[in-house]
Amino acid sequence: MAASIPCDRYQRDAPHHAIDFGPVNCTGNDGRQRRGSILVTFTGPYRAEGTVITLTPQNYYVNDYHIQGLKTVTNLGLDGDGHMHFGITVNGTVTAPNNAWTSTHQAQRMRTWLQGEETMTPWDDVYLITGTGNGVNRHGLAYTLTITQALRVEIGCWYIVSGKLEITPQDLPTRDVDFGAGSCDSSVSVTVNGTTYYFD
Numbered sequence: 001m002a003a004s005i006p007c008d009r010y011q012r013d014a015p016h017h018a019i020d021f022g023p024v025n026c027t028g029n030d031g032r033q034r035r036g037s038i039l040v041t042f043t044g045p046y047r048a049e050g051t052v053i054t055l056t057p058q059n060y061y062v063n064d065y066h067i068q069g070l071k072t073v074t075n076l077g078l079d080g081d082g083h084m085h086f087g088i089t090v091n092g093t094v095t096a097p098n099n100a101w102t103s104t105h106q107a108q109r110m111r112t113w114l115q116g117e118e119t120m121t122p123w124d125d126v127y128l129i130t131g132t133g134n135g136v137n138r139h140g141l142a143y144t145l146t147i148t149q150a151l152r153v154e155i156g157c158w159y160i161v162s163g164k165l166e167i168t169p170q171d172l173p174t175r176d177v178d179f180g181a182g183s184c185d186s187s188v189s190v191t192v193n194g195t196t197y198y199f200d
Helices: none
Strands: 017-021 033-042 051-061 064-078 084-095 102-115 125-136 141-154 159-171 175-181 188-192 194-198
Touching: 102 141, 141 175
Parallel strands: none
Antiparallel strands: 017 033, 033 051, 051 064, 064 084, 084 102, 102 125, 125 141, 141 159, 159 175, 175 188, 188 194
């Protein structure tokens, strides 16, 4: 079965600048199945100011959902606090396996490298993410998204460990999403019209 094929046997690195999962589904460490490839281009080193990194999916599927679009990451150098930061733009589309629906998403984000820049291992890296987004969900409703408290992303953790954002669907109340105060766990709360729901 395709699900038993580990993805790491298909990964390729520079100089080809591609992550190739192969033509059939393979299973990653996160349990998701992938096929196709992601083309990655660099204008310079990741740590060099002015470098632009472009990621383009090519026949790329996750759990049979078709992922299309473009993501760019631009190294903006050091911010006022001396942290390297990156401008990120995303223009993406997700199509359901049976083509029953398509959702779109556009985003403009800032990624600030808070910790780990002084080492070469990625596992101690910590980033803060801010910014906004908008799109159309699977039900055809437009929405806007704003990060109201910087999202803390620790590379050594599977989950966003803290931060808040607001999602406002068309003609519906705003959803306030809270990722917690810093624990590496899957807990998240969503507040709508004063009522809070908890998810794990």
